[in-house]
Amino acid sequence: MSAMSIDDFQAALAHAREHLATGNARIRAAYEAHPATSTVLKGRAHLVDEAIVHLWRACSMPREVALLGVGGYGRGELFPHSDVDLLVLLPTPADSPLQARISTLIGALWDVGLEIGQSVRTLDECLEAAEEDITIQTNLLEARLLDGNAHLFEEFSRRYREQLDVRIFYKAKQLEQDNRYARFNDTPYSLEPNCKESPGGLRDLQMLGWIARAAGLGRNWRDLARRRLITGAEASELRSIERFLQHVRIRLHYLTGRAEDRVLFDHQEKLARAFGIEATAAKRASEVFMQRYYVNAKKVTQTNTILLQNYGAEIFPNRGGAAFVINERFQAVRELLDIRSEDTFERHPRALLECFLLLQQRSELKGMTARTLRALWLNRTRINAAFRADPANRALFLELLKQKRGIVHEFRRMNQYGILSHYMPAWRRIVGQMQHDLFHVYTVDQHILMVLRNMRRFTMGEHAHEYPLMTRLILGFERHWLLYIAALFHDIAKGRGGDHSQLGMADAREFCEHHGLSPEDADLVIWLVAYHLTMSQVAQKEDTSDPDVIRRFADTVQTERRLTALYLLTHADIRGTSPKVWNGWKGKLLEDLFFATQRLLRGATPQQALGLDDRQEDARGLLRYHGLRPGVEDALWMQLDAVYFMRHSAEEIAWHTRILYFRPESEEPVVKARVLDDEEGVQVMVFTSDQKDLFVRMTGFFGRLGFSILDAKVHTTRHGYALDSFILQDPGNAAHYRDVIQLLEHELTERLKHPGPPDRPTQGRLSRQMKHFPITPQISIHPDEPGKHFILSLVAADRPGLLFAVAEVLARHEIRLHTAKIATLGERAEDTFLISGQRLTLDGQILQVERELLERLQV
Numbered sequence: 001m002s003a004m005s006i007d008d009f010q011a012a013l014a015h016a017r018e019h020l021a022t023g024n025a026r027i028r029a030a031y032e033a034h035p036a037t038s039t040v041l042k043g044r045a046h047l048v049d050e051a052i053v054h055l056w057r058a059c060s061m062p063r064e065v066a067l068l069g070v071g072g073y074g075r076g077e078l079f080p081h082s083d084v085d086l087l088v089l090l091p092t093p094a095d096s097p098l099q100a101r102i103s104t105l106i107g108a109l110w111d112v113g114l115e116i117g118q119s120v121r122t123l124d125e126c127l128e129a130a131e132e133d134i135t136i137q138t139n140l141l142e143a144r145l146l147d148g149n150a151h152l153f154e155e156f157s158r159r160y161r162e163q164l165d166v167r168i169f170y171k172a173k174q175l176e177q178d179n180r181y182a183r184f185n186d187t188p189y190s191l192e193p194n195c196k197e198s199p200g201g202l203r204d205l206q207m208l209g210w211i212a213r214a215a216g217l218g219r220n221w222r223d224l225a226r227r228r229l230i231t232g233a234e235a236s237e238l239r240s241i242e243r244f245l246q247h248v249r250i251r252l253h254y255l256t257g258r259a260e261d262r263v264l265f266d267h268q269e270k271l272a273r274a275f276g277i278e279a280t281a282a283k284r285a286s287e288v289f290m291q292r293y294y295v296n297a298k299k300v301t302q303t304n305t306i307l308l309q310n311y312g313a314e315i316f317p318n319r320g321g322a323a324f325v326i327n328e329r330f331q332a333v334r335e336l337l338d339i340r341s342e343d344t345f346e347r348h349p350r351a352l353l354e355c356f357l358l359l360q361q362r363s364e365l366k367g368m369t370a371r372t373l374r375a376l377w378l379n380r381t382r383i384n385a386a387f388r389a390d391p392a393n394r395a396l397f398l399e400l401l402k403q404k405r406g407i408v409h410e411f412r413r414m415n416q417y418g419i420l421s422h423y424m425p426a427w428r429r430i431v432g433q434m435q436h437d438l439f440h441v442y443t444v445d446q447h448i449l450m451v452l453r454n455m456r457r458f459t460m461g462e463h464a465h466e467y468p469l470m471t472r473l474i475l476g477f478e479r480h481w482l483l484y485i486a487a488l489f490h491d492i493a494k495g496r497g498g499d500h501s502q503l504g505m506a507d508a509r510e511f512c513e514h515h516g517l518s519p520e521d522a523d524l525v526i527w528l529v530a531y532h533l534t535m536s537q538v539a540q541k542e543d544t545s546d547p548d549v550i551r552r553f554a555d556t557v558q559t560e561r562r563l564t565a566l567y568l569l570t571h572a573d574i575r576g577t578s579p580k581v582w583n584g585w586k587g588k589l590l591e592d593l594f595f596a597t598q599r600l601l602r603g604a605t606p607q608q609a610l611g612l613d614d615r616q617e618d619a620r621g622l623l624r625y626h627g628l629r630p631g632v633e634d635a636l637w638m639q640l641d642a643v644y645f646m647r648h649s650a651e652e653i654a655w656h657t658r659i660l661y662f663r664p665e666s667e668e669p670v671v672k673a674r675v676l677d678d679e680e681g682v683q684v685m686v687f688t689s690d691q692k693d694l695f696v697r698m699t700g701f702f703g704r705l706g707f708s709i710l711d712a713k714v715h716t717t718r719h720g721y722a723l724d725s726f727i728l729q730d731p732g733n734a735a736h737y738r739d740v741i742q743l744l745e746h747e748l749t750e751r752l753k754h755p756g757p758p759d760r761p762t763q764g765r766l767s768r769q770m771k772h773f774p775i776t777p778q779i780s781i782h783p784d785e786p787g788k789h790f791i792l793s794l795v796a797a798d799r800p801g802l803l804f805a806v807a808e809v810l811a812r813h814e815i816r817l818h819t820a821k822i823a824t825l826g827e828r829a830e831d832t833f834l835i836s837g838q839r840l841t842l843d844g845q846i847l848q849v850e851r852e853l854l855e856r857l858q859v
Helices: 003-033 037-058 096-111 123-132 134-141 150-163 166-183 202-215 221-226 232-256 265-274 285-315 351-361 370-378 385-389 391-402 407-416 419-423 444-458 468-475 481-489 500-514 519-530 534-541 547-557 560-575 584-601 612-625 642-647 650-660 694-704 737-753 768-772 802-812 843-857
Strands: 066-069 084-090 116-122 144-148 330-333 336-339 670-675 682-689 708-713 721-729 778-783 790-797 816-821 828-836
Touching (some): 003 037, 003 096, 037 066, 037 084, 037 096, 037 232, 066 150, 084 096, 084 123, 084 150, 096 116, 116 123, 123 134, 134 202, 144 150, 166 202, 202 232, 202 285, 232 265, 232 285, 265 285, 285 407, 330 351, 385 391, 391 407, 391 481, 407 419, 407 444, 444 481, 519 560, 534 547, 534 560, 534 584, 534 828, 547 560, 547 584, 560 584, 650 721, 670 737, 682 694, 682 737, 694 721, 694 802, 708 802, 778 843, 790 802, 790 843, 802 816, 802 843
Parallel strands (some): 084 116
Antiparallel strands (some): 066 144, 330 336, 670 682, 708 721, 708 816, 778 790, 816 828
């Protein structure tokens, strides 16, 4: 460019930048004054068109080149912070001068504040890329000409249409949707959904539009209604839902100032206000808003299923052959269950349940036809009190739980189409109900269905490698379908106020009585609902190496059948809260409690139930396996009491012994670390002569490195050595644990060799979840049953350095810590410590300790 042209180009840049800034401000102001999605989507696309064409021409692009908008921008819609997808279409490969001009254009577009996604291709390259990549093919489907060579664009459009294979496109988009759904756990009901990508989001509606456009079925919902692919009422409803989701996404972009599509807790209250939603007596404004969101997302997934089937019938008109009659009410059409007449559910209301049973029993059926699903939804209200009281319907409902396959799929479908809400009135109150805590990531109804899914997986051979013990237990459990009933009712009373376990127990009792369960079976289901939290509380909060703890838990469960049922339900429940809540360490705590209690119920003494002798023999076996001769362990084990052997597994005992057997009185500290079997943390063993404030210094060291302490076992040997063990985890999951082992061993050894002031833990940032669900710390100190020790219980926001804060207060009051049981539920720590000390016998001192701990735990 000449000096003059450079000045002109800079002026063009300044003009485009100013044009976009004032235009975006004008669009936002107009939207805030009178919210209409077209104001933003069409208005911003037009505004960006003007800026891009202005710069395109300022760059003096050759006439033979075409500039196309593709993707959502090609459709003529732009959200406030969406990317602008462009295609520079060339008749032939670009030479160096043209490449330079294109680079200048792209740089200028970024410079004026546009987020550009660009590609530069010849016509042949475009078609080749589209054939290989369904994403590119979809992006080009809605291409429109912005400026440049119109003839080249027309040639591109013609050849693209000729190349497009609608059947391949349809199948590819279905597979793409399946993969996308899997990323979001196949549910639109996460507590923080993605309004664009989650099931029930805008992407579902866009996909329906893409397939319709590719197949020539229509360009909007009205076109689909004219072709009778959906009803006129459904077309109107879809447009309304689409506008709602567009409003959500527009508001999110404006609220955050970026392309944010996740409906995070941070934004839900603000979104509610933006939609004019106010709190009710029972619900926050954000809860009301989210329930509205879930209702719309549910309708999207319903319509998505119906329309995809109707599309398939149009695209594959000869697929499947003639209908196959199943019975008077149903037939099979193209591997789908179909009602034989439009009024089937009116004439035979029981068929509202029968259809799900048929899907379970006939593996050749892949789902329901569109008209069956539509009729199912329209007739759901026929399930009323009289329907529920019919013994035949009650028996049929139980049959759904007893089938060998399809239970989870069909219960999800029953929930999706309102059948479950009408058959179980208590269920209606938890559909789309938020759970305002730090570890659940699903609404209550979806959490329950996830627990049901987990329970079902225990029975399935393909998952036996994941849950070998669970599989063995449930396959040996007579009438294991009773556990599915317990799963359905365990949280059904959430949100009513009061103890949901007790309230749910009443609902479960009513269900069992109405459905004719035997007293024995009913008692099991009711008991499981009432005590479904007990096992996790004991395993994670109490000292399960204490025989009295095991005895009290055994007194609660009373029978091995109850124990097995509770273990299975607890395992399924914890895994069903959030992918982040479960870890191998929690699994080990539950497993140890299960086996100890099982042995006690089979007649062992409490000491035998803990397996002390067996544990020592197993540890000796491991030592022999590693080549250590008999008797090498004696010198070390003479210094260890029964409490040590009860608190450590045989594998841990063998690990300690292999490290320490030849130096049971080491003058220097011994620190060893290893990665846990599940790769989800690291275990550190410390052996050193006992010294003042040792525990404080170790927890401070771990906290400074940013680790959370999941478990701590503190033991003092008979000859005055500390033998302590810690399970550490990086809360940000950023640590490569094998890479930090040497650091941990070397640095901590040096700290212990040269005692000094404790390290101060790093102060981590408050998580965004904690901002919305603040936790008021709670402290409780009370004597255990024998009165020899005290139990310190705390609830607080989890963070690195939490255990250090506790240890520092205890050390100041000369209180000895024996063991720490750490239960981290999302961002919430519920920890229990076994402590002793002279000052704890004085009430005034206990109050002082509690007060100091509360001060330290305030976030």
